[in-house]
Structure formats: C-alpha cells, structure tokens
Amino acid sequence: xxxxxxxxxxxxxxxxxxxxxGGVSFICPRSACTTLVGPSGSGKTTILKIIxxxxxxxxxxVSFDDRVMTHLPPxxxxxxxxxxxxxxxxxxxxxxxxxxxxxxxxxxxxxRRRRALEALESVQxxxxxxxxxxxxSGGQQQRVALARAIVFQPDILLLDxxxxxxxxxxxxxxxxxxAASLRQFKITAVYVTHDQxxxxxxxxxxVVMDHGKIMQIGTPFExxxxxxxxxxxxxxxTANLYDVEIQRSANAHFHIRLGFSEVSVxxxxxxxxxxxxxxxxAQLMCRPQDVSIAELSxxxxxxxxxxLLFLGDRIxxxxxxxxxxxxxxxxxxxxxxxxxxxVPIRLDLDCIHIIPVAD
Amino acid sequence: MHSPRDGQGVAAAAAxxxxxxxxxxxxxxxxxxxxxLWLVFCALSSLLLLFxxxxxxxxxxxxxxTTLKVMGAGSERGAGWEQVxxxxxxxxxxxxxAAASVDLGVFAKGARxxxxxxxxxxxxxxxxxxxxxxxxxxxLAVISICICIVLGVLGGYALVRYTFFGKNLIxxxxxxxxSLPGIAVAVALIETYGVLRGSWVIILxxxxxxxxxxxxxxxxxxxRSFDFVTLEQAASSMGAGPWQRLRYILLPNxxxxxxxxxxxxxxxxxxxxxxxxxxxxxxxxxFPAALYDSYTNDSFQVSSAATCIFMFIVIPALMAMQLIxxxxxxxxxxx
Ligand SMILES: Nc1ncnc2c1ncn2[C@@H]1O[C@H](COP(=O)(O)OP(=O)(O)O)[C@@H](O)[C@H]1O
Ligand SMILES: [Mg+2]
Numbered sequence: 001x002x003x004x005x006x007x008x009x010x011x012x013x014x015x016x017x018x019x020x021x022g023g024v025s026f027i028c029p030r031s032a033c034t035t036l037v038g039p040s041g042s043g044k045t046t047i048l049k050i051i052x053x054x055x056x057x058x059x060x061x062v063s064f065d066d067r068v069m070t071h072l073p074p075x076x077x078x079x080x081x082x083x084x085x086x087x088x089x090x091x092x093x094x095x096x097x098x099x100x101x102x103x104x105x106x107x108x109x110x111x112r113r114r115r116a117l118e119a120l121e122s123v124q125x126x127x128x129x130x131x132x133x134x135x136x137s138g139g140q141q142q143r144v145a146l147a148r149a150i151v152f153q154p155d156i157l158l159l160d161x162x163x164x165x166x167x168x169x170x171x172x173x174x175x176x177x178x179a180a181s182l183r184q185f186k187i188t189a190v191y192v193t194h195d196q197x198x199x200x201x202x203x204x205x206x207v208v209m210d211h212g213k214i215m216q217i218g219t220p221f222e223x224x225x226x227x228x229x230x231x232x233x234x235x236x237x238t239a240n241l242y243d244v245e246i247q248r249s250a251n252a253h254f255h256i257r258l259g260f261s262e263v264s265v266x267x268x269x270x271x272x273x274x275x276x277x278x279x280x281x282a283q284l285m286c287r288p289q290d291v292s293i294a295e296l297s298x299x300x301x302x303x304x305x306x307x308l309l310f311l312g313d314r315i316x317x318x319x320x321x322x323x324x325x326x327x328x329x330x331x332x333x334x335x336x337x338x339x340x341x342x343v344p345i346r347l348d349l350d351c352i353h354i355i356p357v358a359d
Numbered sequence: 360m361h362s363p364r365d366g367q368g369v370a371a372a373a374a375x376x377x378x379x380x381x382x383x384x385x386x387x388x389x390x391x392x393x394x395x396l397w398l399v400f401c402a403l404s405s406l407l408l409l410f411x412x413x414x415x416x417x418x419x420x421x422x423x424x425t426t427l428k429v430m431g432a433g434s435e436r437g438a439g440w441e442q443v444x445x446x447x448x449x450x451x452x453x454x455x456x457a458a459a460s461v462d463l464g465v466f467a468k469g470a471r472x473x474x475x476x477x478x479x480x481x482x483x484x485x486x487x488x489x490x491x492x493x494x495x496x497x498x499l500a501v502i503s504i505c506i507c508i509v510l511g512v513l514g515g516y517a518l519v520r521y522t523f524f525g526k527n528l529i530x531x532x533x534x535x536x537x538s539l540p541g542i543a544v545a546v547a548l549i550e551t552y553g554v555l556r557g558s559w560v561i562i563l564x565x566x567x568x569x570x571x572x573x574x575x576x577x578x579x580x581x582x583r584s585f586d587f588v589t590l591e592q593a594a595s596s597m598g599a600g601p602w603q604r605l606r607y608i609l610l611p612n613x614x615x616x617x618x619x620x621x622x623x624x625x626x627x628x629x630x631x632x633x634x635x636x637x638x639x640x641x642x643x644x645x646f647p648a649a650l651y652d653s654y655t656n657d658s659f660q661v662s663s664a665a666t667c668i669f670m671f672i673v674i675p676a677l678m679a680m681q682l683i684x685x686x687x688x689x690x691x692x693x694x
Contacts, residue, residue, distance in 0.1 A: 152597070
C-alpha cells in the first residue's frame with residue numbers, strides 16, 4: 001500500500017531559535033518520487049525528519065492520505081529511511097542489518113532470512129550477506145542501506161542525500177540504479193539532495209527550497225526551463241539572467257529590451273508562455289545551450305570572449321556583452337574561436353524564459 | 360607477508376650477491392642500524408620495567424612461599440608478632456562466635472616449626488585471618504560493578520543523547536572525586552552518613568565515587584565514537600520501539616564498553632585504599648586495609664602472601680581487560 005504525503009503549513013523552530021522551516025505545504029504524489037533540493041541549510045533534512053516522525057514540527061500537520069501522522073512516533077509510521085551516513089548497525093552483519101526491520105515486526109526467522117536475501121538480491125549484493133559493515137565499500141553500504149529500508153515493504157521511502165558520501169564516478173552509476181529501483185518499487189518516495197542534477201534525474205516532482213521556504217514545485221522540466229524566480233533560475237543549472245524592460249508594440253508584439261540587444265515575441269505566444277507578465281520590468285533567462293554563434297545578419301548581440309573551457313564534447317564560453325554583462329554559452333568542440341574574439345550570437349527565442357520581478 | 364623493511368633487506372642482499380665488489384656493506388649497515396637502536400631501546404625499557412614492577416613482585420612471590428628458616432633470624436618482624444596475632448584472635452573472638460574463631464596463637468607458634476624451605480602456610484594464614492576482609496572486598500567490587508553498570512549506562516546515555524540544563528556541571532561533578540584526596544572523600548562521607556559508620560554500605564559509597572567516573576567514561580566514549588543517535592533513529596524508523604532499540608542496538612554496541620568498564624571498576628574497587636582505610640572499622644575492613652595491617656603487624660611472609668593473593672585476583676582481570684579491549688577495536692573497526 002502506498003500513500004500520498006500531505007504536508008500542511010509545516011514550521012520548525014529549533015530550541016536555539018533557528019527558524020528551519022517557515023510554513024511549508026506540498027503534496028508528494030502516491031507512488032512517485034519527490035525530490036527536495038536546495039542549498040545546505042535550507043531545511044530539507046528537517047522536512048524529512050518531520051515526515052518520519054524523528055522530529056516534531058513546531059506547527060502544521062503531516063498526513064499520509066487522510067491519516068494524520070503528526071504525533072505518531074517513527075516506529076508506528078511504517079516508513080523506510082536511508083540516511084546520509086547510512087547508519088548501518090556495526091554490531092550486525094549485512095544480513096542482520098537487512099533483517100532488522102522484519103525482526104522488530106516479529107516475522108519468523110525463516111521468512112526474515114528469505115525476504116532479506118531477496119532484498120539484497122534486488123540491490124545486487126546478496127554475496128556479501130555475511131560480511132560485517134566495516135568490510136564494505138561506500139557504494140556497498142549504500143546498497144545495504146537501501147535494501148534495509150525497503151525489505152519490510154514500507155508505505156513510504158525517505159532518502160536523505162543517499163549518494164552524497166560517494167565519489168563522483170560511483171555516484172553517477174548508483175544514481176541510475178537508484179532511479180530504476182525507485183520506479184520498480186512504485187513507492188511514494190521523498191528524496192533529499194543538494195545536487196540539482198540528481199534532483200532532476202530522480203524526481204517525478206521537484207521541490208526547490210531555500211531558507212526554509214519553498215521556491216518552486218514542478219516537474220524537472222518546469223523547474224529547469226520555467227523557473228519561477230531568480231533563485232530557482234540560478235540554483236537549477238546554469239543561467240544567464242538579464243534585467244529587461246518589456247513593452248507591447250503596435251504590431252501585436254512584445255518588445256524585450258535587454259540593454260545590449262532587443263528581441264520581440266508575438267503577443268499570442270508571449271501571453272501563452274508568460275501569463276503572469278504584463279510588461280514593464282522583468283528578468284530574461286537563457287540557458288547556455290539557448291545561445292549560439294550566428295551569422296552577423298541575424299545576430300542578436302556581439303560578445304567579446306573572455307574565457308574558454310574545453311569540456312570534451314563542447315566548449316563552455318564566457319563572454320561580455322557591449323554593456324558589460326556576462327554571458328555564458330556553448331559551442332561545438334570544433335568551433336575555432338579564441339579569447340578576445342568578438343562573435344555575433346543569437347538567442348533561441350523558443351527557449352528563453354521571462355521571470356516576473358518579485359515585488 | 361614481508362614488511363617493507365624485509366623487502367629492503369632482501370633487495371640489499373640481492374645487490375650484495377650481484378656486486379660483491381661495490382662496497383655492499385654500506386646498504387646492509389644502513390638497514391641494520393635502526394633495528395639495533397630499537398633493540399637497545401627495548402632492552403632498556405624492559406630492564407626498567409623489571410626493576411620497577413616485576414622485581415618487587417618476584418620478591419613477594421618468593422617471600423610468600425618461604426619458611427622463616429630460609430629467611431633467617433630477624434625476618435620475623437617485631438617481637439610483638441605473636442602478641443598481635445593473639446590480640447587479633449581475641450578481637451575476633453569478641454565480634455564473632457567463639458566456635459568460629461581460629462586459634463591463631465597456635466597458628467603463630469606453629470609457624471616457627473615448619474620444616475623445609477617451601478610452604479603454603481602463609482597463604483593458609485592469610486586466608487584464615489584476612490579471608491573475611493577479602494570476601495568483603497570482593498562483594499563490594501561486585502556490587503560496585505552492578506551499580507556502575509546501571510548508573511553508567513543510564514547516565515552516560517542521558518549525557519550523550521540529551522542536552523539539558525546543568526549537563527556540564529553534572530559531568531564535572533562525576534569526575535570531581537577523582538581529583539579529591541581519599542581522606543577528603545572519607546571525611547565528607549563520615550560527616551554526611553555517620554549512621555552508616557561500621558557498615559559496608561559507607562565503603563560502597565566511597566568506592567562508587569571512585570569507580571563510577573570510569574564506567575561513565577567508558578560508556579560515553581563508546582557512545583560518542585559512533586553516531587549512535589543516528590543509529591537509534593535508523594532503528595526507530597525501521598519500527599523498533601524503545602525496548603527493542605535498547606536490546607538490539609544500544610546494549611550490543613555497548614557490550615565491550617561495559618565489560619571493560621566493569622573490569623576497571625573491579626580493579627579500582629578491589630585496590631581502593633585511601634578512602635577505605637579511613638572508612639573502615641574492624642567490622643567493615645576491606646582487603647587493602649587489612650594488607651596495611653599485615654604490613655605493620657605481621658611478618659614479611661604474611662604480607663607477601665597477602666600481596667600475592669591480591670595479585671592473583673587483579674592480574675587476570677587486567678589481562679581480560681586488555682584482551683577484550685583489543686577485540687573491541689577489531690570488531691567495531693575502531694569506529
Ligand atoms: N538540531 C538543530 N539545532 C539547531 N539548528 C538546527 C538543528 N538542525 C538543523 N538546524 C538548522 O536548521 C536549518 C535547516 O537544517 P537542515 O534541515 O539540516 O538543512 P539541510 O538538510 O537542507 O541542509 C539550518 O540552518 C541548520 O543549521
Ligand atoms: Mg541535510
């Protein structure tokens with residue numbers, strides 16, 4: 001059985017006065033993975049601990065479907081949890097660790113063993129069942145932690161930065177495996193990470209947080225391509241952001257003045273894509289891959305190149321606009337350019353995004 | 360497996376075979392020099408250890424098995440020896456039933472007439488005279504261990520797990536007795552619990568003041584050496600209630616800390632002299648206090664035997680402690 005997690009107006013003030021959460025509400029859909037992403041200290045772990053019951057909220061409610069869980073201790077919530085440090089029991093073998101959730105549920109010894117081995121099988125480390133915890137590598141510990149959390153078929157799976165303790169290569173590998181596992185389990189999962197790529201790769205829904213508040217909730221595509229505010233635009237991926245003045249012109253177009261250039265978008269398209277933006281001051285966001293080197297005749301601006309970074313398949317270019325604004329964009333790795341060149345560029349108008357100015 | 364140094368030695372030897380003419384002695388000498396320094400250092404420290412600890416032990420051991428004849432005249436300490444043992448006999452006779460008392464006067468006279476050079480007479484003597492105090496000491500040590508386990512685990516848990524007002528003060532208070540002279544502790548205890556004077560309970564109090572800090576330290580060190588708060592959170596997220604967490608997580612992980620702490624408590628309680636000496640009366644005399652009596656009143660052989668009995672009990676405890684301490688490091692992986 002899996003539930004939808006409903007968080008309503010959660011707040012948390014720690015005894016020392018730190019406001020870790022200031023009124024957070026959202027729903028984690030049933031059988032889907034919701035990723036919570038934000039810089040360190042934004043309150044992600046706090047939310048996870050409140051969902052699990054390890055921490056009491058200062059205000060607000062947690063419910064699984066219609067069951068209010070707010071005051072239930074963690075052991076009564078039937079949740080599986082993977083900790084950042086894995087928190088495997090050093091006094092037990094791998095198998096005993098995985099059996100633990102079944103042991104406290106009074107499952108018979110034979111059943112325990114069978115189900116624990118199945119779980120270890122599903123994370124591909126059954127041969128290590130008799131090892132002690134300290135004999136495992138970081139990646140193996142991560143798998144044990146996952147097996148241990150799902151073996152008793154919890155209603156909800158909570159993961160707190162499960163990959164952050166691993167080195168980059170293993171992290172990449174396990175991210176893919178974890179994504180596959182989560183899909184396969186069909187369990188309501190909440191996955192905390194400070195890595196925006198991980199958040200987008202694993203989440204059906206991404207919740208972006210900062211300073212104990214929600215900055216945006218959306219699909220990975222939405223938070224990446226249509227950030228709701230400057231924070232999200234800067235935190236998720238790399239963004240060029242420019243202050244712009246928007247004016248409706250007589251010929252049913254919106255003119256967007258960037259200071260170093262001007263682009264226009266048909267009124268219908270503009271209203272459909274940015275219904276909240278009326279005109280006046282706003283911000284324009286374009287991602288590096290939305291900017292390309294163009295023919296002079298249809299260029300939007302000229303950029304003086306200040307640095308080049310060879311990334312293998314492409315070159316990451318940083319340059320300056322005529323009015324001194326920074327622009328980052330990319331070019332194919334065969335492009336012949338060097339620092340100091342002035343190149344004409346064009347924005348992909350289908351991909352730019354307008355962010356209303358916060359009041 | 361070869362250590363890197365062995366490897367070097369092998370390489371040097373190989374070089375020696377290959378180029379006998381090229382002054383092979385130099386690399387060989389280079390590899391040998393640190394070893395010989397090391398040997399000298401080892402020898403010196405062993406000698407020091409021998410003189411400081413082992414030599415007195417050997418002398419005690421020897422003395423405890425030898426007869427007066429071997430020791431020669433004058434080894435029998437003081438003319439009052441017979442008298443003292445006799446008066447001790449009378450004292451005992453007062454406090455215990457006459458039937459249970461041993462005729463120590465006869466014992467003492469018998470001592471002079473033991474034939475041969477090796478005897479276990481002194482051990483019998485110590486057993487007869489000081490057996491009661493040894494029994495009391497062992498009892499106090501065992502009770503101290505039990506109380507220290509309960510208080511040490513509960514208290515150590517509370518200190519590590521929770522933050523509360525006065526926590527630092529409590530931690531300091533627990534350590535305080537260690538830095539107080541035994542006499543101060545004894546006087547304070549007598550002033551406060553005067554009614555208990557003459558009962559073993561007051562000595563137990565004294566022992567607890569000196570032993571609890573060690574159990575506490577052993578427990579809190581272990582609790583702090585792994586992120587045990589998170590372990591407990593993990594257990595409760597997996598459905599374990601408070602008792603299951605205690606049984607499956609806390610106690611198993613504290614097992615070695617408790618064993619090591621208990622052995623420390625045992626060794627300290629058994630050997631505690633300062634406070635016990637001031638707190639003891641003829642009715643609640645501990646073995647170390649009795650040892651003092653035997654040093655001042657009895658012959659060298661008697662005190663040697665008493666010391667040896669003491670060692671036979673304490674040394675195995677210390678060895679067990681070392682064994683278990685090493686095993687703990689291997690099992691948990693040094694956290
Ligand atoms: N036990 C605590 N006592 C006081 N402040 C805390 C405690 N735990 C976390 N905080 C603070 O609450 C905020 C949110 O923390 P946390 O939820 O751990 O953030 P994240 O997981 O997003 O890095 C941070 O400012 C952190 O310093
Ligand atoms: Mg965190």
